[in-house]
Amino acid sequence: MAVPSFLARERIIARPGFNRWLIPPAALAVHLCIGQAYATSVYKSALVEHFDASLTSIGIIFSIAIVMLGLSAAVFGKWVDRNGPRAAMATSAVFWVTGFLVGSLGIATEQLWLLYLGYGVIGGIGLGIGYISPVSTLIKWFPDRPGLATGMAIMGFGGGALIASPLSRQLMNFYDADYDGTAGTVPDGEAVALLFLTLAVLYAVFMSFGALIVRVPAEGWKPDGFDPSTVKSKALVTTDNVSADNAIKTPQFWLLWIVLFCNVTAGIGILEQAAPMIQDFFRDGETSAVAAATAAGFVGLLSLFNMGGRFVWSTTSDYIGRKPIYMIYLGVGIVLYIILATLGSTATWIFVLTAAVIISFYGGGFATIPAYLRDLFGTFQVGAIHGRLLTAWSAAGIAGPLIINGVLDMAEGEPGELVAGDYRPALFIMVGLLVIGFIANLLVKPVADKWHEPKSAPSPSTQEASAVR
Amino acid sequence: MSSSASTTPAPTGSQQPTHTPTGLIAFAWTLVGVPLAYGLYQTVKTASSLFGG
Known part of the structure; x- marks a missing residue:
């Protein structure tokens, strides 16, 4: 075209x-x-x-x-x-x-x-x-x-x-x-x-x-003072290239698909019901200790952490590496979700703080994934590989609301009329998902040489000619 | 910003060098920065009700 x-x-x-x-x-x-x-x-x-x-x-x-x-x-x-x-x-x-x-x-x-x-x-x-x-x-x-x-x-x-x-x-x-x-x-x-x-x-x-x-x-441009060999020396970072068609045949692509799916699904668990959820967590009978205006403030705070996490965590990954930062998103996320489920209703500050950090990890997961893909598959068709990985987002967009709404439906009440205990099963399902994501991230290894493009990799304008092995 | 922003010449060497006007960079950042600042201000204002008691 x-x-x-x-x-x-x-x-x-x-x-x-x-x-x-x-x-x-x-x-x-x-x-x-x-x-x-x-x-x-x-x-x-x-x-x-x-x-x-x-x-x-x-x-x-x-x-x-x-x-x-x-x-x-x-x-x-x-x-x-x-x-x-x-x-x-x-x-x-x-x-x-x-x-x-x-x-x-x-x-x-x-x-x-x-x-x-x-x-x-x-x-x-x-x-x-x-x-x-x-x-x-x-x-x-x-x-x-x-x-x-x-x-x-x-x-x-x-x-x-x-x-x-x-x-x-x-x-x-x-x-x-x-x-x-x-x-x-x-x-x-x-x-x-x-x-x-x-x-x-x-x-x-x-x-x-x-x-x-x-x-x-x-072609061949690089920033002043940048030495590509310093990138090559980092674990999991390649200077080779993998085509999009070959990338989806590697286990690394599917492991990252699972990582993104689990991280996004877990985040959606909170985002989907943020305003009624904070009111329900601090409900005593008919009334909640959290007013509607305060709940709206909570949603605003989550938006700020969602945005900030995208920049802060993704930038941090340049220094500590992509695999370690996902260990933080998923590993610390597990701990935070458990705190939210068990202690979240004891104090507003605990609820707000844990939810905010979880959402910052949700945003960070989105923002760091392109760099993770670059590390593993090179720059050749990283946009196309990223595009294919985003199907995990679509799947999470269906799974996340299904999980939270399904659990709340079982509680036989509307969000805004429930209590903290009604949310607990959903939160523990999210913990399980994060454990799966954590294991998937642990299993990520460098891509096998057989998937690499020949050294004289074609420029993006000639990608159509790329052979699919 | 400027030190890391400059570029080394392309290997072909056949192209005339260019200079990106600082004003254009400032304009571009302002164009995206102003709405972002507006959104941040409005959201912080909403979020502040969380701490307002």
Whole structure:
């Protein structure tokens, strides 16, 4: 599939002297936009009322988007690596913006299926392509600090929700004066449709800017003072390359798939029910010691730790190594989940602190995985390999809510009316998952030589010719 | 930032060197930094209710 020449990889090869610090804002311009996916709860009630639909049938829009994210990242990963970040960012922008436009039409005409198709399917494809679009480029620009580089971009995905939530509230208030963003008030459908239109315009501008300024390094480029042999000397880090088709035949790929799946599922366990969960943990009869406003504050705090963890932990992995940092995410995560399940209801600070650190590990797990893949499989098709690994996110997006909602259903009550003990089985299931993830991470060894590309590895532009063994 | 930001010439050596204007870098970072700062401020404001008693 050819792309217009102004989007082609060949047109954006940086000339000597180009400043690589222009690349992180290009990546952030895309990730800050697509991170809106985590802010859908802000208009969920409005859509339920507008379509006279159940929470489940509105919630499924987000699930479709996340499943499409994983599938499109997996399917288009090689295309993204081959055609470069400008083509990928522009394509992502077209899908993401079209998703909002079609979704807006669906809301305005009260056609729920158009919202599924628009935001869920079309927008979800934009999510997947956009999510992986800057990753391999950043890794190539920052071979000395890949964790920092990918941490910055993927932090943007967390940051996107932080921006979209308050911005959406303010915009909906602008379009519907009766809605003031407080509990109990719900904007009308027209306000949400106009919100979608506004976001479409804003995201089109921002993502186009990212596509405009992004560049790829010239073949053989390296930063001043960087010696690739220092990277080679670290355990588990290779200077060889493995193609995406071969990577999925290795045990290392599937071990990392399990690691990501377990880490994300465990995190979703808390994120999914954060606000009612903190109220239920401190419930005495009909009333909770935690007010609704305080619960909203807890959700905000988790968002901050989710975003911060992406940058801080991923950057830390550059210094202590990828395998050790996942031992921390998963190993310390096990301890924290046990503390949460057994002592979480004894004091608010224990609950808040343990949940916040768990969520920082959840974010860190997302942000560190591209660098882990680079270490094991090289830079050749790391974007495509990352794309295929993101199917673990899609699977976790289904498994996480299923586990927590399934357990709470057995308690025969609604979140917001339960007690701490009702959550315990779900939390211990998460502990079990983290143990599985911890073992999978322990089993990761360097990739066998037979999977490596020949030393004269082809450039990304000639990847199609790569032989599949 | 500047020391690690400069690049060594590409091995081909056939391309004219370029200079990335500092103003462009500052503009790009501002463009993504301002909305991020807005989001952070709003979220910290919401989260502060957790500690407000």
